[in-house]
Every structure is written in C-alpha cells, then in structure tokens.
Amino acid sequence: MTGAQGNEPIVELLEELRTIVADAKGVPLSASVLVPRDQTLALIERCLAASPKEVAEAREVLLERTQVLERTRAEADQLLAEAHRQMEEMVTESEIVRAAHAGASRIRSQANEQASQLKRQTEDYIDRRLANFEIILSDLLDQTRRGRQRLAESSEPRPVAPEHPDDFFQSQQGAPTPPRRDGGDAADA
Numbered sequence: 475m476t477g478a479q480g481n482e483p484i485v486e487l488l489e490e491l492r493t494i495v496a497d498a499k500g501v502p503l504s505a506s507v508l509v510p511r512d513q514t515l516a517l518i519e520r521c522l523a524a525s526p527k528e529v530a531e532a533r534e535v536l537l538e539r540t541q542v543l544e545r546t547r548a549e550a551d552q553l554l555a556e557a558h559r560q561m562e563e564m565v566t567e568s569e570i571v572r573a574a575h576a577g578a579s580r581i582r583s584q585a586n587e588q589a590s591q592l593k594r595q596t597e598d599y600i601d602r603r604l605a606n607f608e609i610i611l612s613d614l615l616d617q618t619r620r621g622r623q624r625l626a627e628s629s630e631p632r633p634v635a636p637e638h639p640d641d642f643f644q645s646q647q648g649a650p651t652p653p654r655r656d657g658g659d660a661a662d663a
Contacts, residue, residue: 539596550585
C-alpha cells in the first residue's frame with residue numbers, strides 16, 4: 475500500500491482489514507477465524523491514525539463553505555451598494571426611479587438566489603462527505619468489535635463434543651481409561 479502512515483485513505487485501510495479477515499484460517503467447527511494479531515492491530519492503529527485526516531478534511535470543507543458564503547455575501551453587498559449608488563445617480567423622474575428599484579430588486583434577488591443555491595450545494599456536499607465519514611467510522615467500529623470478539627473467542631478453550639450421542643454413553647460404560655499425559659497408564663496411578 476502506498477502513502478505514509480496517517481496519510482492513507484481510511485477506505486483502503488478497511489479494505490486491507492477485510493482482506494486479512496477474509497483470508498484468515500478458519501477455526502474448526504465454528505464460524506471464527508484466526509487472524510494475525512500483530513498485523514491486525516497494526517492495521518487498526520493505521521485506521522485510527524487516518525481518522526484524524528478524514529476529520530481534518532471535513533473541517534476544511536466546513537471552512538471552505540464558510541469562506542464561500544462570506545465571499546458570496548460580500549459580493550451581494552457590493553452589488554447592492556453598486557445598485558444603490560446607481561440609483562442615487564439617476565434622475566428622480568418616476569419611470570427612471572422605478573426602473574432603478576426594479577433593477578436593484580432584481581440584482582438583490584439574483585444575489586440572494588445565487589447565495590442560497592451555493593449554500594445548498596455546499597451543505598449537500600458537506601452532508602455527503604460527513605455521511606461517508608460516518609459510514610467509514612461505523613464500519614471500522616463494527617470490524618473492530620468483531621475482531622475483538624473473535625480474538626476473545628479464539629483464546630477461550632472449548633470442550634469437544636462427541637460426534638454421536640451414543641459415543642458419550644459408551645465411553646462412560648466400561649470404556650478403557652484414557653492414557654495419562656505423562657505417558658504412563660491411568661491404571662498405574
């Protein structure tokens with residue numbers, strides 16, 4: 475994977491984590507898998523390091539939105555000031571004055587509509603980015619929980635059940651005693 479740690483896109487890191495889990499060796503008789511702890515933890519750390527970058531990008535988008543809105547408002551104020559200046563220069567005859575008012579109103583409406591449209595577009599863009607970030611964080615959290623659960627489950631010993639119920643009863647009735655772990659016979663004990 476390319477890129478310095480912390481600069482990697484979180485989606486790529488999550489794909490790598492998914493690949494590790496998907497390619498992991500399965501635990502017999504269960505849906506669990508064994509994942510390499512060091513590699514998985516390192517990848518999770520890289521995801522956590524990449525998360526602040528995504529948050530910083532969202533902040534940048536919010537800052538850009540604010541700057542765009544301020545520029546748009548400033549342009550609208552300039553347009554309004556220019557319209558007022560032009561109105562004052564016009565002759566006070568009613569037709570000319572009405573035309574000036576209509577022009578100023580039109581300019582104001584256009585500026586307000588333009589500012590509103592730009593605001594909606596900016597908010598839609600920010601919402602999409604934040605929704606994407608929310609999905610990424612949710613997926614990362616779910617994968618981390620599942621990974622921790624699998625790790626906890628893989629470290630717990632599980633009793634082995636007989637393959638057939640009759641095997642259990644036969645082993646209890648007159649079955650030979652299993653050999654001891656030290657290699658001696660259980661009857662020698």
